[in-house]
Amino acid sequence: MIRLVGHLALVVVMLAFATPARADSGATAGADGGIVEVISPGGIRAWLRQDSSIPLLAINFRFSGGGSIIAAEKAGTAVLAARMLSEGAGEWDGEQFRQALADNAIGLGFQAGRDTFSGSLTTLTANRDLAVQLLQATLTTPRMADTALRQQKSRLITSRRRSETRPNSIAFRNWFQTAYGDHPYSRSINGTPETVASVELPDITGFLAKVLTRNGLVIGVAGDIDPAALGELLDRAFGELPDHAPPADLATAPTPAGGLNVIPHPSQQSVVVFGHAGIAREDPDWYAAVVITQILGGSTFTSRLGAEVREKRGLAYGIGANLSPYRAGSILLGRTATRNDAVAETLQIIGEEWQRMADQGPTAAELDEAKTYLMGSFPLSLDSTGAIASVLVQMQVYGLGQDYWTTRAAYYQAVDLATAQRVARRILQPQSLLQVVVGMPEKLTQATPAKITQ
Amino acid sequence: MQVFRCSSLLLAVGFWLAQSLGIAQAKVFDPTVFQLDNGLQVVVVENHRVPAVVQMLWYKVGSADEVQGYSGLAHFFEHLMFKGTEKTPQGDFSALVRRNGGNENAFTSWDQTGYYQVIPREQLAAVMAMEADRMTGLTLTAKDIETERKVVLEEWRERVSQNPSAKLGQAMASALFQNHAYGRPIIGWKHEIEALEHDTIRAFYRQHYGPENAILVVAGDVDPAEVKVLAEQHYGPIPKAGIAPRVRSKEPPPFAARRVTVRDERVNEPSWRRAYLAPSYNSAGHEHAYALEVLSQILGDGSVGRLAKALVRGSEIATGAGSWYDADRVDATALTIYAVPAAGVSLAKVEAAVDAEIAKLLRDGVTEEEVATTVRRLQAAAVYARDSLQGGAQALGEALANGGSVEDVEAWPERLAAVTPAAVLEAARLVLRAERSVTGGLLPTEPAS
Numbered sequence: 001m002i003r004l005v006g007h008l009a010l011v012v013v014m015l016a017f018a019t020p021a022r023a024d025s026g027a028t029a030g031a032d033g034g035i036v037e038v039i040s041p042g043g044i045r046a047w048l049r050q051d052s053s054i055p056l057l058a059i060n061f062r063f064s065g066g067g068s069i070i071a072a073e074k075a076g077t078a079v080l081a082a083r084m085l086s087e088g089a090g091e092w093d094g095e096q097f098r099q100a101l102a103d104n105a106i107g108l109g110f111q112a113g114r115d116t117f118s119g120s121l122t123t124l125t126a127n128r129d130l131a132v133q134l135l136q137a138t139l140t141t142p143r144m145a146d147t148a149l150r151q152q153k154s155r156l157i158t159s160r161r162r163s164e165t166r167p168n169s170i171a172f173r174n175w176f177q178t179a180y181g182d183h184p185y186s187r188s189i190n191g192t193p194e195t196v197a198s199v200e201l202p203d204i205t206g207f208l209a210k211v212l213t214r215n216g217l218v219i220g221v222a223g224d225i226d227p228a229a230l231g232e233l234l235d236r237a238f239g240e241l242p243d244h245a246p247p248a249d250l251a252t253a254p255t256p257a258g259g260l261n262v263i264p265h266p267s268q269q270s271v272v273v274f275g276h277a278g279i280a281r282e283d284p285d286w287y288a289a290v291v292i293t294q295i296l297g298g299s300t301f302t303s304r305l306g307a308e309v310r311e312k313r314g315l316a317y318g319i320g321a322n323l324s325p326y327r328a329g330s331i332l333l334g335r336t337a338t339r340n341d342a343v344a345e346t347l348q349i350i351g352e353e354w355q356r357m358a359d360q361g362p363t364a365a366e367l368d369e370a371k372t373y374l375m376g377s378f379p380l381s382l383d384s385t386g387a388i389a390s391v392l393v394q395m396q397v398y399g400l401g402q403d404y405w406t407t408r409a410a411y412y413q414a415v416d417l418a419t420a421q422r423v424a425r426r427i428l429q430p431q432s433l434l435q436v437v438v439g440m441p442e443k444l445t446q447a448t449p450a451k452i453t454q
Numbered sequence: 455m456q457v458f459r460c461s462s463l464l465l466a467v468g469f470w471l472a473q474s475l476g477i478a479q480a481k482v483f484d485p486t487v488f489q490l491d492n493g494l495q496v497v498v499v500e501n502h503r504v505p506a507v508v509q510m511l512w513y514k515v516g517s518a519d520e521v522q523g524y525s526g527l528a529h530f531f532e533h534l535m536f537k538g539t540e541k542t543p544q545g546d547f548s549a550l551v552r553r554n555g556g557n558e559n560a561f562t563s564w565d566q567t568g569y570y571q572v573i574p575r576e577q578l579a580a581v582m583a584m585e586a587d588r589m590t591g592l593t594l595t596a597k598d599i600e601t602e603r604k605v606v607l608e609e610w611r612e613r614v615s616q617n618p619s620a621k622l623g624q625a626m627a628s629a630l631f632q633n634h635a636y637g638r639p640i641i642g643w644k645h646e647i648e649a650l651e652h653d654t655i656r657a658f659y660r661q662h663y664g665p666e667n668a669i670l671v672v673a674g675d676v677d678p679a680e681v682k683v684l685a686e687q688h689y690g691p692i693p694k695a696g697i698a699p700r701v702r703s704k705e706p707p708p709f710a711a712r713r714v715t716v717r718d719e720r721v722n723e724p725s726w727r728r729a730y731l732a733p734s735y736n737s738a739g740h741e742h743a744y745a746l747e748v749l750s751q752i753l754g755d756g757s758v759g760r761l762a763k764a765l766v767r768g769s770e771i772a773t774g775a776g777s778w779y780d781a782d783r784v785d786a787t788a789l790t791i792y793a794v795p796a797a798g799v800s801l802a803k804v805e806a807a808v809d810a811e812i813a814k815l816l817r818d819g820v821t822e823e824e825v826a827t828t829v830r831r832l833q834a835a836a837v838y839a840r841d842s843l844q845g846g847a848q849a850l851g852e853a854l855a856n857g858g859s860v861e862d863v864e865a866w867p868e869r870l871a872a873v874t875p876a877a878v879l880e881a882a883r884l885v886l887r888a889e890r891s892v893t894g895g896l897l898p899t900e901p902a903s
Contacts, residue, residue: 053503054840094767102758103827105834124837151766154796155773158723161797165720167616266719269611301536301548301558311545314604317612337612369553376555380506380572383843 035392035402038227040234046219047392047402048230051385055125057223059135060389061238062397064216065247066113067189068328074203076160076191078112080152081204081211085110085119087148090137094148097134106131108138112189115250115327117211118393121237122386125224132237139212140240144201157193167271167438168335170263175273175333175436179256185329214238216246220392223385253329258432260347262444270343270439274321274350275333276432281325281398287411288423289323294370295362296353296428297321297334302369304357305334308349315342315349332427343441351430358428361421375409483846486678487860490685492694493666495854498681499673499846507578507674508843510570511585512851514669515662517642518564518635518784519700526642527650527658529562530606534655535569536560537598539591544598547584550577564636565784566855572843575675582688589663589692599652607648610641618718622727622896625714627788629892630729633703634785664695669854673847705731705786711888719899726801727792728808731890732779734787736857743781744869745881750779750789751828752820752878753811760815761791765807771799775808784856789885801895812886819879833867 038048046059067078086109088094101108107122108131123131163169173188180186191199217238221230255277279289300306300318309319321334338346362370382388395404415423437444486498520527538544551558556573571581614620624639631637641647670689672681708731732746733739753760754777765772774794780787793804839845853863 051503054837056837056841095763098757099827102755102831105831105838122838124834147767151770151773154770155766157797158773158794162723165722267611268615269608299552302545302552310605312601314601315608317605317609337616338608339611369549373552373555376553376574377557378555379504380555380557380574383504383506384841386841 035405036227037402038221038230038234040231040239042235042239044214044217044219044234044238046221046230046234047396048221048225048227049388049392050224050226051222051388052224054385055224056385057121057123057125057128057131057221057225058385058389059121059219059221059237060386060393061119061217061219062393063117063211063213063246064115065211066116068114068184068250069210069247070184070189070207072184072187073195074191074199075187075189076156076196077199077203077207078117079190080149080156080196080199081207082110082112082117083152083156084144084148084204085138085142085208087145087152088143089134090141092134092137093143094145097143100130100134104130106134108134114185114189116397120386120389128225128233132233135237136240139238142208144205146201149199149201149204153196153199156190156196160190160193160196163190167265167267167337170265171271171273171335171436171438174261174263174438175275175434178259178261178436179275179331179434180253180329183253183328184250185253185326210247212241213246214241214243217241218393218396220389220394220396222388222392250328253326255329256331256432256434258429259434260444261434261436262441263436263438264440265438267340267439269337269339270437270441271335271337272343272346272350272435272437273333273335274347274433274435275331276429276434278323278325278330278332279427280330285419285423285426286325288415288419289427291367291370291374291412291415291420292357292362292424292427293321293323293332294374295366296357298370298373304353305336305350308353309336309338309346313345313349315339315346340440341442343437343439344443347435347437347444350435351433354428354430354433357424358430359425361417361424364417367415367417367420371412371415374412378405378408483840483850483863485846485850485860486681488682490665490690492690492692493664494685494689494692495669496681496685497669497671497847497850497854497860498676498678499671499850500676500678501673501840501843501846502675504843505575505675506572506843507575507672507676508570508572508847509578509581509585510568510671510673510844510847510851511589512566512568512669512671512855513663514565514667514700514855515567516563516565517638517640518702519662520635520638522635524646524650524654524658525638526606526640526647527655528567528662529641530603530647530650531655531658532560532562532567532569533602533606534592534594534598535588537595537602538593539587540593541587541591542584547581547588550580550584562640564640566852568851568855570844570847578672578676578681579684579688582684586688586692589665589668589689590695592659594652594656594659596652599655603647603650606641607644610644610647613641614639614644618716618721618896619725621718622714622716622725622894625716626727626729626892626894629712629714630731630788631705632708634705635703636783636785636787660695662697664697665689665692666694667697669851671847671851674843700784702785708890712892713894714892715895715897717897717899721896721898723794724801724898725792725794725896726804726808727790727894727896728805729788729790729892729894730885730887732787732789732885734783734785734856735781735853735862736784737786739786739884742877742881742884745873745877746779746789746885747781747832748825748828748870748873749820749878749882749885750777751832752824753777753815754791755828760811761793761808764811765793765804769807771796771807772804782852782856782858801897805893815882816879816886819882820875822875825873825875825878829870829873832870836867 070077088097104127110119297303297305297320305319309315316336316338319336517528558571560569628637735743756776761775765775772793777791779789795804
């Protein structure tokens, strides 16, 4: 601890020189959200929202490049890489590493996405020093033992095999396969039992060498730490990472074509997945598109789809649709499940509601209600340290300002009825809906003539 | 995308997780507690980090309070609580919550039914008024009931009929509880859900929904004195409903090891489980509950537990192994062990490996260090539980609804700290006995010969 104090003193001084242009002044929560940018002596940036009311700290961080940069025959590599980073590092072998996390209540884990590779560290203030040592070791000297890889492959293969008989997994997998053809988005980043089996250690270390770089690294921090201590922490945790360029962006994904796939599955109920291309997060119409999606399918209790399918007709327990702005191609995707003899009716309602919204847009009352929901839900969602750290990462990834906490409401406020109608017409394309049904649907071919596979 | 206007076995595991994390407070929730003249208990947990508040209203009625033959009633009724009153037509409550950026839901378990809203603090009075109103004011038309029955049946199809693993869980619960209603599914048997009559449903409302059978928990950016004024104003005028105390069957001493097998054509990877009848915080033998919590961690923590070490990373015959113990129930509960066999490994082999670990534990006990690190881990999780609006509300509401006290929740870390290796061994020898157990297997359909 004495060593730490010594470093700390040094860092405070250096910070004063290194970040003369720090935008925000205070480190306490205020109307602006109290977000400060911290630049470490070594030049690593993070956004911080300090809150010392509870002695814990959350650090979320994101590297560019995820499961989609893996070749088709090695799919699953990124997911295995994330898991292998919990299998020991530096002086800790796998068992010691697990025990150190468990005994000290430290949460440290990695997650592969389609476009990104993310990590999070959660620790009590009292164990912060050890937590940072573990993170640093994980990023720079992971053990990568053969036995650990064998066990992780076995686990992933078992779960992949299980998912092969789960209607939800079947439906989503088929939707992406159909929508994206040869593009990497067509495959699950979890791979198949066969591709997972083929992954070797060099595949994993090769992926990590590409992805784990300070260049493009985005960090969000919330909780019990001041900017000076964070500056020192950032250098210890991330300072030894290389600085090369992150993986190049994927080619733009093709626009999914509309259609209907029916996949027979022994069940009393069919899972229905439906969707088409969405809208990029950076698009000026993004906020209007979120409002439209909210009204159409945001919540089963209050959306148009929920009202028509569940509340009026009792056809489903849940139904919803939302936007996923993947980097190479945004999608608007929904899901429901209904009894086999109601699939045709449910698909028809979805199509009609899609058309009605595209033709007429929302009513003034719907628009107003959705806007106040979207404006009000954001502050309510920030009730935990981890949630705040996660939002700080997203704000940086999407190039939103540090004042987004206060400016955000204005973006939604600006969506007027004319804009909503225009954007509804722009994004909702009933004829382009790609629908996948997994189950034993009745009367479906007559009701919706379209291509039937399998 | 998922809507949880319900509970299930899965959600119950969630409760257990929330409990084991949420309750671990060294007198940190430090709630303010009072009772209204009509019997409503009120618990206030202050948390001023965000200008928000959660209102949770817990009723001391769950699936285990249903009369035999009417399974699924408690859960079905939970759905109907969203159907509107004379003052608040259907949809208006949800709309108020949404308009303010909030969220709401409800859940049903074996022992409780709960309703909650997360809202800006300025809206507390408005949601209190509506929650109080629907305690006795539901309109419940025949059309409401029939539309919602369809929704509940879709939920049953989604949670049960689609899910072989849920079927195994139900088969095991039915075998484990030979006399107690915990053996029935929370969501109900399909044929009984289909047959629930309107008069039965309305009678259930009168029999179980009233102030003296409820606990109001308010957590967030509030002043307890203010909450008291609001609670008096909105809930105070509701008269006592004359609700009868709970009547529960007790499990007889078990005497037969049981075995169930579920075969399903949708299973391509087998799995194995074993449940042992065990005391809860509130049942006979409750003095062993804390030692059992430590035991379940030592044996079955998914990462550092003995089973994971031996089966997943030692012999590599499983890809996952662990246990869970649902301590917060009104009556006797279960400690359940699971294992996922690695490819090509038989259930018998996995079972033998689990049995070997159990035998070793029963013979040699657990070490001082195992107990110390486990207790420390559980206690450390206490701080994390304060890191959300709902942590305290969940732990306190559930404990009170199950017959526990605020003191039980606040003293949880100390009671854990008092657990010794000898106490863990004693609890293990009491519970981990063949005649208290059901062993379950989930397998693919047998190939036609």
